[in-house]
Amino acid sequence: MDIQAIKNRFGIIGSSPALNYALQVAVQVANTDLTVLINGESGVGKEVFSQIIHALSARKHNPFIAVNCGAIPEGTIDSELFGHEKGSFTGAVDSRKGYFETVNGGTIFLDEIGEMPLGTQARLLRVLETGEYIRVGSSKVQKTDVRVVAATNRDLLERTQQGKFREDLYYRLNTVPIRVPALRDRKEDIPLLFRKFSVDFSEKYKTPSIQLDEEARNILVNYPWRGNIRELKNIAEQISVLSSDKLVTANDLKRFLPEQPAEMNRLPMLASQQQNGDFTSERDILYKLFFDMKKDVTEVKKMFFDILQNPSMAHAADYHPENHVLHSYPNTGEMNTPATNTNISNAQPIILQDNKIDHHEEVEETLSIADKEKELIVKALKKHKGKRKDAALDLGISERTLYRKLKEYNIAE
Numbered sequence: 001m002d003i004q005a006i007k008n009r010f011g012i013i014g015s016s017p018a019l020n021y022a023l024q025v026a027v028q029v030a031n032t033d034l035t036v037l038i039n040g041e042s043g044v045g046k047e048v049f050s051q052i053i054h055a056l057s058a059r060k061h062n063p064f065i066a067v068n069c070g071a072i073p074e075g076t077i078d079s080e081l082f083g084h085e086k087g088s089f090t091g092a093v094d095s096r097k098g099y100f101e102t103v104n105g106g107t108i109f110l111d112e113i114g115e116m117p118l119g120t121q122a123r124l125l126r127v128l129e130t131g132e133y134i135r136v137g138s139s140k141v142q143k144t145d146v147r148v149v150a151a152t153n154r155d156l157l158e159r160t161q162q163g164k165f166r167e168d169l170y171y172r173l174n175t176v177p178i179r180v181p182a183l184r185d186r187k188e189d190i191p192l193l194f195r196k197f198s199v200d201f202s203e204k205y206k207t208p209s210i211q212l213d214e215e216a217r218n219i220l221v222n223y224p225w226r227g228n229i230r231e232l233k234n235i236a237e238q239i240s241v242l243s244s245d246k247l248v249t250a251n252d253l254k255r256f257l258p259e260q261p262a263e264m265n266r267l268p269m270l271a272s273q274q275q276n277g278d279f280t281s282e283r284d285i286l287y288k289l290f291f292d293m294k295k296d297v298t299e300v301k302k303m304f305f306d307i308l309q310n311p312s313m314a315h316a317a318d319y320h321p322e323n324h325v326l327h328s329y330p331n332t333g334e335m336n337t338p339a340t341n342t343n344i345s346n347a348q349p350i351i352l353q354d355n356k357i358d359h360h361e362e363v364e365e366t367l368s369i370a371d372k373e374k375e376l377i378v379k380a381l382k383k384h385k386g387k388r389k390d391a392a393l394d395l396g397i398s399e400r401t402l403y404r405k406l407k408e409y410n411i412a413e
């Protein structure tokens with residue numbers, strides 16, 4: 001089948017040889033029942049390969065399901081994949097079919113296979129080799145006919161050496177490997193993707209499509225894109241929404257790229273516009289408002305932390321919110337500070353009008369909730385030697401939420 005037709009059908013942008021080769025392999029292998037292991041960094045677009053393989057196979061009229069092994073807690077993954085019997089564990093009030101049962105005849109895409117617990121790997125190996133599986137809490141062997149396409153952004157061979165991934169399963173899965181190249185290894189695709197996303201977002205947000213000047217284009221092409229296409233798409237969306245000037249210069253672009261201070265990344269246009277004291281659209285004002293509100297939330301959070309650490313500060317006389325001017329918003333003109341004086345690029349720390357407690361220095365460090373959250377996540381993972389389950393427990397969030405946040409903040413483990 002023609003590769004260009006595949007690209008059109010699945011919305012795949014790019015013409016680099018490495019991408020074309022990966023697509024060629026996917027097309028060739030689709031109509032066999034071979035197990036496929038898709039390899040590539042996070043955000044390179046592995047999932048669409050599994051869809052292509054299913055759609056071009058004889059199973060195309062049967063179910064396809066994508067399961068993210070990294071997002072399912074260890075305690076429930078066996079039951080989700082293979083089902084369980086009533087009463088097999090606390091909370092199993094009914095028996096339930098697993099995906100290998102419901103997808104019988106179709107394809108299962110097991111994303112983040114490297115995160116699969118060892119016990120589940122044993123069950124998976126069995127189903128791959130014999131088509132047999134057993135529901136959790138049952139002793140009855142059942143049969144299924146499911147094709148497995150797996151994906152990982154990890155070095156699975158290294159995981160086998162660490163004892164975290166079964167070697168026999170690795171070789172079983174790796175029957176046909178497909179390597180989806182990182183964006184930095186297919187630089188020629190970057191401008192094409194950016195253009196496509198810019199057009200998509202201009203339609204979505206009903207704004208004129210953004211364009212890059214030559215210098216900006218060079219920066220875009222040479223940026224490392226550790227979050228790959230997902231990151232490029234996010235940046236294109238941010239610029240589409242936030243940039244008032246539709247011809248984006250190198251300086252404009254740099255403000256969006258993560259090497260720059262986080263605050264500037266999020267609100268680049270406001271910073272430049274405010275130098276003129278001139279807000280030109282309602283949306284700009286809204287963004288400014290959100291930004292100020294976010295700072296205030298940070299401040300309130302900090303107050304609580306301070307109170308928790310030092311309960312004596314909680315006495316009414318010390319903390320009456322009405323005594324504190326947290327911030328002023330630009331929209332009403334009723335606040336203490338006129339909008340035009342509020343310059344984000346020179347954003348002053350929020351100073352509580354409280355003469356007993358001076359938060360000045362600490363507040364400067366904690367302007368962004370996102371940065372703080374990211375820092376805590378990295379700390380927790382380090383503390384628990386990369387064990388997501390323990391890190392999530394320590395952070396007081398679910399593994400699923402932790403997983404989402406790792407993606408959101410592009411945290412490599």
Ligand SMILES: Nc1ncnc2c1ncn2[C@@H]1O[C@H](COP(=O)(O)OP(=O)(O)OP(=O)(O)O)[C@@H](O)[C@H]1O
Pocket residue numbers: 011012013014040041042043044045046047048111152153193229230233407
């Ligand atoms: N070639 C492409 N053309 C256009 N959009 C793409 C392309 N490849 C991926 N995308 C888009 O990039 C985003 C990331 O893709 P996807 O989720 O498939 O990556 P992934 O490699 O599976 O990531 P992860 O390993 O984190 O699961 C998606 O929004 C997807 O639609």
